Amino acid sequence: MSTPAHGPSEPGGVAPQAGPTADGENAELLEIALEAARRAGALLRDGRPADLGVAATKSSPIDVVTEMDIAAEKLITAYIGRQRPDDGFLGEEGASSEGTSGIRWVIDPLDGTVNYLYGLPAWSVSIAAERDGEAVVGVVEAPMRRETYQAVLGGGAYVEGTRAHCRPAPDFEHALVATGFSYLRERRVAMAEVIKGLLPQVRDIRRGGSAAIDLADVGCGRLDAYYERGLNPWDLAAGALFAREAGALTGGRPGEPPSGELTLAAPPGLFEPLQRRLDELGAWHD
Known part of the structure; x- marks a missing residue:
């Protein structure tokens, strides 16, 4: 029987919020993704140095990487690797391994780096788990919004305990x-x-x-x-x-x-x- 998967409980014993329906391995993957995204989001929110600067550039001189992008990806891959050592990785800041389990984690440790560099709030941590090339679990953590978006293939999408629905199509x-x-x-x-x-x-x-x-x-x-x-x-x-x-x-x-x-x-x-x-x-x- 399918059961709702939940993220970590809030401090003080508050019951965990409702989340997507997930069975077996998908429930495990969701729990791991939620915790990894929560930890990375806290690092980025609370550990941002006042003198944050550019550590490298990517596609052009204005497409930047900060030291915090790199630190967040290391945190995520280390945490997931301890839980599931046989899984593969594809990360924006260089994490890449094939794995042997059929599961690959696709990670953007800091989506919206330029916003983050300038102190704008629209940045996030994005973590997806793919099984045989298809995304089965997705978590987007937006710390400055205090929102976590989570989805499981066939199990629905939730934000902060509320089922998410797109708008009806307008003209x-x-x-x-x-x-x-x-x-x-x-x-x-x-x-x-x-x-x-x-x-x-x-x-x-x-x-x-x-x-x-x-x-x-x-x-x-x-x-x-x-x-x-x-x-x-x-x-x-x-x-x-x-x-x-x-x-x-x-x-x-x-x-x-x-x-x-x-x-x-x-x-x-x-x-x-x-x-x-x-x-x-x-x-x-x-």
Whole structure:
């Protein structure tokens, strides 16, 4: 029989909150993901140095890594590795191993690094567990929101003990759509052209700075849709599962799954026309 899986109980003996339905190994994976994300979120929130600086750059000089990204990934992989030593890893800051169990952890230890560097609150920890390449558990921890988003394949999506549901599809012209931008200069020029074509046709555009939070916000009904080009597996694995379990559709170009070319999340009825429009606008290429 399926039973609700819960995160760690609150201090003072408060009962754990309701969470996704999970059986067997999925329940174990969810518990581990919740605890790893909680620990990393606390480290990032409470351990941020006043003189935080850039430790390295990635795709361009403005695509940065801080010492806290690296520390958070080490914390997560060490914790999960103690619990499940045979699992594999794919992490943004370099954690990579095949494993032998069929489970791979896909980790973004700090999604929204530039926000974090500047002291803006829209950053998160994203952890997904994949079985044979399919995300089965996803957790997005947003410490500055005091919210944890958790989902299990077939078991629903929850935020702070409440079942999450995406909004019903609005008319296209009333859609609030979030997106993100590359740190590559040439790609930004193409992205600006897509925005130029899309903005007059929808309610408005939002740019939050954390793909994981944007995907979770679609699942929570705080956004009607989200799209972005250039995401990596760790950016979208947990958030896309959450959005789907909350009733949204996810994909890339028509007929394709979410990918680095294009990731889109929206409720049925909005997903299809938005996907077509983004394809027409060339949102999938530079």
